[in-house]
Amino acid sequence: MEIHQLKTFIAVACEGSITRASERLYLSQPAVSAHIKAIEDTLGLTLFARTPRGMTLTPDGERLLARAEQTLQAHRELIEEATRIRGQLSGRLRIGGGSNSGTDAVGRLLMRLSERYPEVEVDLEHGHSLDVLDGIRSGRLDAGFYNEPADPPEDMKTIQVGGFAIYLAAPAGLLPVSDEPDWQAMAELPWIYPTVGASCCGHAAESLFRRYQFRPRRTIGIDREKVTRSLIAGGVGIGLLHADTARQARQDGEVDVICQVGDEVRVMFAFLQSRAQDPLLIAAANLLEAA
Template structure:
């Protein structure tokens, strides 16, 4: 059984589409179909059934997907342990970070890595959570920081810290002693929000659904600086963790109110592809991120 075929099959099973899996793997659809056919011939069983909307797993395919994830995960850990025997930390590590988390941790991470591992080269890409996840799945990124939610089963994910979400407003819209606001009152305000592919928007949408209220932003923008600028111009309110706006809040350019009833929070997750072995450099970055997360006072903004 070919490991490359197994890895390709896992992506097909997860996405339920040969075309989408081929795009993720940077392969042509005919090439991916050949891999699938060879795997089915090797196992002498049918793994997928074609449907009008893509493909679905047969009973044998479901069994293979579950076992393959375990096998590929064990193999990745074995290869990582063997690579860690090298004493000098070198190489190049590609890291993806969403903007709000990047403001909090990127500077400290680079500083710590330059101090601990001067021969290690790193590249840091700032992207939305969905784009960071896609970068991990395609192999473009080695390590990613994600927000909890619909994280792919092909990724390992462990929590780094928790952050509460606050309503961010122009100072003229907030009474001097006002520090909290009910979520139902938030939904009645003109909101400036990220687009639906952003994890924060999904969190807001879920809470609105539970409250039986619509979430209807007046403006959608995925760039953090755009959200902040529009609120500063008093064009609406947005929702963000306080840790991503330390300068604006400390100088009074913006005001933050904790959202209650319910309180909204999210976890910041450290993530990497389960079936891809981590280099010594990548493991060094993981350990450094864990160390930094344990020392920064950014969990809930209290």
């Protein structure tokens, strides 16, 4: 039985689906199915029940899942110890870069890793902050950069590498310039922002609504900032933009900036607390802290 087959077993157990496991592992669905069949044939056990809703662990599969996770952890620790013995840092580091999350910090880390540890290979995956955190927790990513609007998750070790403000923007000339925005009047306009509360702009919007005790009559859920900027500039409604985007849109005459919304959002580098002794992650963290 191969280690990659155990990884597939764990992924299917966690996702409950061949399709989602294949996306998580970047494997084809036939390859995932073949791994599961090979494990079941080797062990002489049926690990999953195939149902219309997906893959469900059998009692035998449930008993073996914990052992598989322990085996995978032992394999990881073996590789880490071998790396320490060699004294030469090498291996592959899978890093997630959240949208608009620490672009400069990502560049600095990649450059410094290349200079200091040329044997380390880096895979960079782009996605939203929630995608990055999910990837770290699932094991698809080793670490990543994400936007933190509140307190960092307890299961993550984090390093702040930057920060930015969020601004409420309106189509140029739509609203009168005022020191105190008319929130009730603006509640009648369409609001454009990510309606997922865990995103930084979604979190900022919900905080704003609670503070001024109103809710927009209509919201447009967009999680792409370029699209949000285009819709605001096009007169569709008002919305939330990160500081750099808001500043550039105002300079281009596309929007008026109404006010800052909430506190500064922190840009974090994160990895699991349970992997705090991983030599590759220690090296990456040290390079970022030194910068």
